[in-house]
Amino acid sequence: MDRPHPPALRLAETLEIDAYAPAQIAERVERAGVAKARLPLLQTFTLGLLAGAFIALGAMLFTLVSTDPGTGFGPARFLGGIAFSLGLVMVAIAGAELFTGNNLLVMAWVDGRIRLAELARNWAIVYLANLVGALGMALLVWLADGLALGKGRVLETAAAIARAKVELGPVEAFFRGVLCNVLVCMAVWLSFAAREVAGKILAIVFPIAAFVALGFEHSIANMYLIPVAILHGVPGVGLAGFLANLAPVTAGNVVGGGGLVALAYWLCYRYQPPAAAGR
Numbered sequence: 001m002d003r004p005h006p007p008a009l010r011l012a013e014t015l016e017i018d019a020y021a022p023a024q025i026a027e028r029v030e031r032a033g034v035a036k037a038r039l040p041l042l043q044t045f046t047l048g049l050l051a052g053a054f055i056a057l058g059a060m061l062f063t064l065v066s067t068d069p070g071t072g073f074g075p076a077r078f079l080g081g082i083a084f085s086l087g088l089v090m091v092a093i094a095g096a097e098l099f100t101g102n103n104l105l106v107m108a109w110v111d112g113r114i115r116l117a118e119l120a121r122n123w124a125i126v127y128l129a130n131l132v133g134a135l136g137m138a139l140l141v142w143l144a145d146g147l148a149l150g151k152g153r154v155l156e157t158a159a160a161i162a163r164a165k166v167e168l169g170p171v172e173a174f175f176r177g178v179l180c181n182v183l184v185c186m187a188v189w190l191s192f193a194a195r196e197v198a199g200k201i202l203a204i205v206f207p208i209a210a211f212v213a214l215g216f217e218h219s220i221a222n223m224y225l226i227p228v229a230i231l232h233g234v235p236g237v238g239l240a241g242f243l244a245n246l247a248p249v250t251a252g253n254v255v256g257g258g259g260l261v262a263l264a265y266w267l268c269y270r271y272q273p274p275a276a277a278g279r
Contacts, residue, residue: 019193026107026269028192029262033108036097037118041125044097048126051096052133056224058087060141062212063225067150067157074213081209084221088184088204092191099127099220100181101188103257107266127250134223142231155232162229165222166241170248173217177252178260180216183207184253185261219250 020028039047062084069076091098102122108114141147147155168176190203211218222245229237 019195019199023269025189025192026265029104029189030108030111030113030270032192033105034113036102037105037108037114037122044122044125045129047095047097048129049133049136050094051091051098051126052130052220052223053137054090054094054096055087055098055130055218055220056134056137057090058084059221059224060146061086063158063161064149064154067154077213078209081212082205084212085205085208087221088187088208089201092188092200092204093197097126097129099123099130100184100218100253100257102126103181103254104185104188104262106258106262107270110263110266111270130220131223134220135227138224138228138231141228147228147232158225158232159229159234159237162226162234162237165217165226165245166237168217168245170244173245174248174252176215176217177219177249178256179214180211180218181253181256182260183211183216184218185257189261189265217245217249217252219246219253222246222249
């Protein structure tokens, strides 16, 4: 005879107040990937625009918070990372299509639920839309003279951030992109575990704060952070440096999110060995 469950466990099961289990998260991520891959062009592009703008807003807040923090290097970086998480919180809760998060579509592809052409279509449309959204926000900040806050100190911070990015070598940029999107996709993965909005926000904040604090590279954030410095005429920051940063960072983001998170979790929770599949 089965032992009865403790009352607290029976209540949790009845009310479904616990987080989704990892295997359930994998199924939810795959279902979301199928839906994203088959979203019509207009909706995909518009949601991509929003995501680029949302990430840019998080980058703006990060720049402000990183100006004259007075809290020491480590705490200042972590606080800036918490501020930057605003962008992914808005993407996840309000709804938007973010290229780096959509690297998780690899799960649905390797499981045979979407075609490679559908994966490539989604990534191409979303990446372009993210770029347009982020560039649009950079232009709006320039037109609004938004970096003049703090008597120009915010502009100095923005200039330092952009210079550091364009001075990265391609190998460093690539591997910082890998590490970044491991944490970004883990933030998205963890948000799928939550049943409530507050839980989703909490799941997102710490991985995003970690990648920012550790100095990793996010391709969509860089679509704002470098162009906004170009528009303000920051010496040493130009289109060539922007493109030289964006290419390896984007490749690293794909490897980190698509390979080290999506493919790894597919192997853990969705892969069926041929013998098991045939039974």
